[in-house]
Amino acid sequence: MLLTREGRRIHCDLLGDLPGDPARQVVCLVHSLAADMTMWAEQVPALLAAGHAVLRVDLRGHGGSDAPPGPYAMGALGEDVGFVLDALGTGPVHYVGLSLGGMAGQALALDRPAMLRSVTICDALPESLRNAAEVWGPRIRAVRAAGSCAPLAEATMERWLTPAYRAAHPARWDQILRTIAATSAEGYAGCAEAISDFSFVARLPGLAVPALVLCGEDDHAVPPEEGRRIAALVPDGRFHAIPGARHLPNVEKPEAFNRLLLEWLARNAG
Incomplete structure (x- = not known):
């Protein structure tokens, strides 16, 4: 579905009915930079089979959501998701975000904790890299110059998934590659600028919702040490590294x- 906020469209979909029974809850899934809601194809069947409703949201400039001119701020990305939750009347949700989605989720959890039952932060940073300008500057300039994310697609895939995965799942690899290449250049650049200029380190010790932190054990884009850092900062944080996986x-x-x-969802179902 499409929702309108401040003259721009936000694309989302809700699978399953909103629960009337408190035991049947909504799980909100939010994707990484240069991805879209289809990044969660492997999770949706399992969540629905467990009795949850599933809400997927495309961040601004990604998937079916419009790309206003950048730069963006991490808090604004979180508030876009909060707008969707308010508009749909979901009540408190379990938020699951990966990479950019995990960073936007930290913003939402800190700014509007009453909207969340729990937060799962996957392969995400608690603050910008010290060398963010060196990492992100060339990528931002490249996509803006080309008017496309296509020049970054192959290198991004190599950071995200292992060669063994590519060999075993060529069709899925190609789906994700095409999604990266088709992502709005302005949406990518604006979100990359948000990743380049944020910090939640001082605020995470006051996080008011339960937090699970997950990371691919072989993630070079966001090393597991960053996930451990988040888990150590938040009250009663839990961290798990997943062997044999990179960024996704x-x-x-x-x-x-x-x-x-x-x-995790069963443990925090109350």
Whole structure:
């Protein structure tokens, strides 16, 4: 569906009915930079089978959501998701975000904790890298110069998934590659600018919702040390590294990822 906020469209979809029974809850899934809601294809069946409703949101400039001129701020990305939750009347949700989605989720959890039952932060940073300008500056300039994310697609895939995954799942690899290449250049650049200029480190010790932190054990884009850092900062944080996965453990190792997620949701069902 499409929702309108401040003259721009936000694309989302809700699978399953909104629960009237408190035991049947909504899980909100939010994707990484240069992805869209289809990044969660391996999670949706498991979540629905467990009795949850599933809400997927495309961040601004991604998927079916419009790309206003950048730069964007991490708090604004979180507030876009909060707008969707308010508009749909979901009540408190379990938020699951990966990479950019995990950073936007930290913003939402800190700014509007009453909207969340729990937050799962996957392969995400608690603050910008010290060398953010060196990492993100060339990528931002490249996509803006080309008017496309296509020049970054192959290198991004190599950071996200292992060669073994590519060999075993060529069709899924190609789906994700095409999504990266088709992402709005302005949406990518604006979100990359948000990643380049944020910090939640001082605020995370006051996080008021339960937090699970997951990371691919072989993630070079966001090393597991960053996930451990988040888990150490938040009250009663839990951290798990998923072996054999790079930046998208939900895609590369869905059985392990889904097991950890479903156990977490069951533990925080109250």
